[in-house]
Amino acid sequence: MEFSFKKKNVTKLYLEYTVLFLFLALCIFGTYLVTGHSIIWSKDALNQHLPLLAQYRQAVVNFLHHPGKLNFWSWQFGLGSDTFQVFSYYNIGDIFSYLALLFPAREITRAYQFISIIRMYCVGLSFVYFAQHFKFKNTTILAGTTAYLVNSFLLYACVAQPFFTTPFILFPLIVVQIERILQGGSVWPLTGAFTWMLISNYYLAFILGIGSLIYLILRVTTKYLRVLNYLQVFIKLAFATITSLLLSAIMWIPELIAVSHSTRLGAQFANGLKVYPLYYYLFLPKQLINGDQWSFMFWSALGIVSIGFIALVYVYIHAKKYPLITISLSLALIMLLIPAVGAAFNGMMAASNRWTLLIYLPLAMAICLLVENATSLSHHSLKIISSATGIYVVVLLVTFLFESENDIIIPLLFLITSLLLLWLINFHRLSYPQLWLFGIIVLNAGFNAIYASFPFNGDFSTKMLNRGQYQQMMAMRYGGLDKGLTRTPTYRVSTISQNQIIDVPTIDNDLTSGLHNIDSYYSLQNQYLGDFSTSLQNNQYQANVPLRQVDDRTVLNNFLDVKYLFVQSDGENATKIPAGYFLDQSSTPIINYDSGQPSNIKDKKDFIPTQTNRYKSNNAFPLIYWQDSYIRQKRYHKLSPTERERALASGVVVNRENVTKGMKAANLNNHVYKLKSNLISNRLNKVNPQNLKYTDSEEKYRIELPQLTNSTFRRKLRGSELHIEFSQIKFTPFSMKEQLKYEQKHLQQMATNPGSSVNYKYNQYRYWRYHVLNGSPDISFKINVGSRFGTATINQPKQSTLSFFKQVKNSTLNIGYYAGGLPDHLSFQPTKLGTYQLKYQVVAEKLDDHYQNQVANIKKHGLQNIKFGRNQIQGTISTSRKGILTSSIPYSSGWRATVNGKAVKTVRTNQAFLGIPLSAGTHQIKFTYQLPGFRPGLIVSIAGLIWTLVAALISLIMFNRKK
Template identity: 65%
Template sequence: MNFSFEKRDHRMLYLKYTVMFALIALCMFGSYAITGHTLIWNKDALNQHVPLLGEYRKVVLGWLHHPTRPLNWWSWNMGLGTDTFQVFSYYTIGDVFAYLALLFPAAKLTLAYQVITVVRTYFVGLTFCWFAGHFSFRDHVILGGAIVYMVNSYLLYASIAQPFFMTTFILFPILVVQLERVLQNGSAWPLTLAFLWMLVNNYYLAYVLGIGTFIYLVLRVATHYRTTLSYGKALAKLAFAAITSILVAACLLVPEIMAVMNSTRAGSEFANGLKHYPLYYYLFLPKQLINGDQWTFMFWSALGLVSIAFIAIVYLYTRTREFPLLSISLALALVMLLIPAVGAFFNGMMAASNRWTLLIYLPIAMTVCLLLQNATRLDRHTLWILTSATGIYLVVLVATYIFQNDTTMFMPIIFLIMSLLMLWIINLHGTPHPDRWLVTIILANAACNALYVGTPYNGNFANSTLVRGQYQSIAENRYGSLEKGLNDGSFFRVSTISNNQITSGGLLDNDLTSGMHNIDSYYSLQNKYLGQFSTSLQNTQYQANVPLRQVDDRTVLNNFFGVKYLFVQSNSENANKIPGGYFLDATTEPKINYDVGQPTNPTDQTQLVPTTTNRYRTNNAFPLLYWQDSYISQKTYQKLSPTAKERALASGVTVSSKNSGATNGMKTANLKGNVIKLKSQLVSNRLNKIKSTGLKYTDSLETYQLQLPQLTSKAFKKQLKDSELHVEFASIKYQPFSMKQQIAYEQKHEEQQSTNPGDIVNYRFNQYKFWRYHILNGSPDMSFAIKISSRLGSETIEQPKQSKLSFFKLVKNGTMNIGYFAKGMPTSLTFKPSKLGTYQWQYQVVAEKLGTKYNQEVRQIQKHALKNVKFKRNQLSGTISTSRVGILTSSIPYSTGWTATVDGKKTTLLRTNQAFVGLRLPAGTHRVVLRYHVPGLALGCKISLFGLIWMLLAAVASWLIKRHNANKASA
């Protein structure tokens, strides 16, 4: 199987493909339209892709209208504030398809997004047709391969959830073709441009594609060019293409690499600690190959191809000597799929995410093309091998069905049998146009897979997409319209309550549509210092992608971040868990749901509970920048508990150890009385007192009370009025029981439940039932959850499963905010672990005092706010008068991109309170200016300019050499 670069007329092929794509697109996307859904997922697309596309569209149009005006690279609307260049470079800047949004008006943003998704999908299949056109395949053979390449679980999911991942399916065939051109002693320029597109498209995907291209290069040389390749010339061309593309793309790459190195991603747990995958992964991996209906991925091992792919792979291994590259590639891919470290390596040394499988769809599609090309020439021996292998595979699939009860395997099995029967019919009896019959089966198989995923009553993926008009409705009613009229010119931030959903249809983190400064943000790259701050204060909501969320509704943290308003849905979770100092400011028109959340037997309309969206306001929000003259040394700060660290934000400022001299001349902060430790006792409903050091949890129905005996005293309770109650876990260790132990305890529980006369426990069935449950759920595993509830709401510390990939974190501690109690603190709390096993912990219950002392400290902070604050592009300025030396601190995330001047003179920027911008101020009246530049952008642009000059000179030299050789040949 050899590449050919002879020019061929493929216009008819592309026309046939376009007609075929119309049918496929109807199945892939038409069902969403028919059922009133859109192609906008209620998670990443809602939070990231659509709003960022709209924001970037504004940036580009603004630049086109005012090309001399500097671009604004700092946004106050992305969480606490972030570098928009870093965000846009990951999602939109290098995405060529994103620029199609410029053709649509702003009001049609969601339409533009969906059209771009369809166009992107079209180019996936078109690129494969172009790629396969370099071989001597018949048109229908290529079309069959294009269907396989375009319709699979990975792309069916990515087209809705992660659309920019689809571009890799376009890029990889281009990279392979241009690499092949170089190996055949062709020009390096097409490969240079392909590398350049790869690098600017997305650095993460470039990393995956780069490794994949290198693997292809090694295997191709080893299997085909080993003895014929001119190694010197080839290496020179490859080096030229790689170096030139890297130089030209440096304006994006340098800032991106610096952003990654300074993000919460750096230093994450390799492969989430996995040495091997859970047992269910290996059991169900075989069915993943043809389970095209499946979109719930196991570690992103999606596969999900049309059923004939299995037969094609078996056929390939009857011809390994003819097709060594494909044979080795797929065998290597199988081995790689079995090892978590491989997924982690391809995922930037982080979670064991097998997104790299995007690379194997090309060789599989080519394998299907080989089968189709030779379908009429299969001998009996080969047919019986295909039949025997299919029979064995069917046994595996049926066993999987029996064990998992996976009804989605029905259609793939039908098409698997149909494909095999058609191959027998073609070779035994002969049929006119065999290619068309096989392609028809492939098309029908792909259509069924696509329809299953896209219909809301089957695969349920469509239920995870927004309905028509919902994005606009959410954007307009992000806070029940209670945000209207709040922009009075002052700077403040807003938030919601943890797990409290104001709008239905998706979990909202980012807010790029209301104009409010919400502290919550969800992006792939987040400021590492913000992550360190959140983990140091043991914010249980922290995730690498979402460093703050609602900071667990902690009062001081909300105040510190300048959260002036909280928006709360009255019928949603934790609606009563309002931080201290926040009072009801406004509410929406009440609505009554007569069927949910109402008294059992109401007798009067006034007894019914209405549903409203409420806005709470506080007068205790800290200014964005403020002066403090009290400091906390690093040594003292490190000894504080998480609650004490939080409370200390109002008492004084701490600076990083390398800037400790900045506190010279300042007074030591008074931390006395900020936090009070409470006695506690854990008691089960079996009337057992649990040791404070841990718990052996053997019965899932056993519940516990965390009793606080001191609060039975009215005098002590009065002492703790205006306090927030926290449970601080300094350490948590969880050891799951072995499978045998789990089942034994569950059997024992069944015995205890058999209390009626004549009850019989079916031990044999229970043994299988429990064993099956644990296999399907991947247990025993390290995940667990501890939930504590009060009358105000619930709080949970959760150790995610290792299969959570990007949302995995090692949970070794955590501080749970039970809520703010103005007067009556509870005497006990409900305590519930999630899983059987042995828990070891060190914890304490503390009350964070928010009374007179705190209020005085807040008033001092507000009094010393930076005045006359003005915001410009990449700049913030203001004035302040100080009576003595102190630190101007802030809640602006620290970055090396910030520089500061005081009275026109450059001053050293400090990292205060672990994560925020600050600077030392002497006594007097000062004008302070903070300016932001993208770290690494200037250096990257200089390198790119050099790269462009180098590329231009190389192009001129190449043209002159080519012209010289042409003249020499003609002479």
């Protein structure tokens, strides 16, 4: 396998590839269009990729109209965020994003879908460029290109995570340019590839960088170990690396700062996994050729055309001839078995095997080698291939019998057909043998692509938006009730937890209405917001989504300046409205006669309509306001989560306590009442929550609140929000043996009819199979607490949830606000058998006149005459004594402040927000934002550009002298 840099006439090859791509694109994307869908996924594409593309397109247009005027801060990203932090991950370095400039703003959905297709075309183009450096026939190259282009990873990524297609373009280019240097060629192409890699996306650059290093080491040890000019190669590689780092510094320096101050920091390594669940190892062989599947199992997608297995056997038969491919794929297999590897490639976080994008290149090359040498296969080689295939088929059939999923049947048929073709070629029964192999590969790839997107294949196509749906959804994001509201950042909006107005699984970000929703879902989030959420035990906190709807807690909504709530009347938690929010407006009612109606309706007026409701509160804190009372950090940390939340209206916590000298300590007598509680089973047993051994899935529980049976005490707590504060949550799942024992015991207890019999042997297998397929025993569980408002849930995700995994050790559940009397009991239900060690306290947070007076005082001291400019906010305020000007603007080291024109050091208030100390008097306040690391990055990049130009000039002079 020899690289050659001799010039070839490849025009015909690229034309043939273009024709091939048109067919494959029809299979990949055409099915969605035939079934009335778009190629816009209803999760990340809806929440992030498409609206961010629209936002970034507009930002570029604005910059082109007003050069030099960069907007580093946006109020559209949740509470407000650094635009670079968001755009650098998704758009800035993505060259394909700039194709959106060719489309008018109203055609952004067409632009997004067009770009998705162009990306895929470039993936195949990159492999063709790579493969043309070998002595392959055009048919061979196109066969490998088909395998490289159509695989499970890309079939998913091209519509769900489009920028994950970029490394498929970059990796072949980088490999070619490394090889060029090893053969004594120019350093400039590798410098360009490295620069593109570093600019495109820091996360993908990290994966590609490690992959490039592995390739370099393996290539040198297998090919150039004794013939390499090490000094020359080292100098060239060092030049390419250093130059690309200098040129891209304007991207990676601010990115590095953003990552180091994000919620990603401190994630549990590999989500705590030492080994993968049993099902992972059982189904990994199936993953290799199951090209139409979406169960990635820790992103171990694989899923190539079926002949890929035969190609692997072929290259291992000739391992001495192809050491680079065999060693790299053997190494990849070992890496796939160890969660720590996935975590290392994933920035020391979850065990995500996205790094597998690197192994499609050697897999596709193995297919090229098989196709190229199909006519010269010996009988001996074919017998080995047939035996290996027979064993593999048995493994797949056993997998099929165990899992009972028919998604492997068609790949299996293509595998057997490919083997038969090889035998027919060996017996000289086929003319144009390579064309036959190419045909079966294209047919296999096309079928995989169609099957992956066809409606009967389960659910992926149903997760794509219908054509034209995106525009309708964005126009009706709040049921039309946002019309008439001002679009100023001086107030924010939210929804109710699990209450979906738009009919999609989840919609977090709002980048289209112009309103400022507190919910945000991005890969990089402000670390301090995560600290704030964790401090208050926000049950909805996730690293990617730090706030969501803050579990509908009244004080948190008020503190975050949420003036309006939008609620769907037939959705979950529709009645769980925080205190002080009153019905302000409703959409036109629609009556669904077939669902959600009482069974005994006698009059048409009794039908319950469905509508979107807008609730308003007059208790929203100002965006920026003055407080004269402070809370010492030691005292703050001794408070319970509800007391901390309630204290937000009493005073301010600052990270530099020296600035509070001369201020008064806050009065924290805030009417948060602890309630006695008992946990009672439906067997009428009093249960110790610190040792709850849950052995029967039919056992039900209640949290009884005995004090609330007293009418006087209930009246005292009228107008309270009820919380359950879990200071300890520990779950120990039963072993598989224990699990099966308790489930069999339950069946025996249920067999109460005379003559009933339990088939223990059958049920033993049935339950064991269920647990294996579901990865149990595992640490996941749910705890559901029910009330008249619905069900509040603590959710410990599975370790396979990757980016959304969190270790739940404590949490606070908001049961809801009760204007009248609190309930005397709540339902309580764990979902997984095992032992629970729980410590919790039920508390009532009374939101009475005392709270209303505190809010009124805060509103009275809000910053006046607020004006928002590019990267700045300014206003005026008069204060009678020393205090802190605090806010709900996320804190960043990029904020600068002046008071009456004089610079003042900012402080971090209430864990996460921007503030400054303020003396008595009338003040003109101005906050300005500068991207942290932008200036150093710009200086380094300018130096890198000068260095590159000088080096290019020297290189040109030397080249001319040689000529």
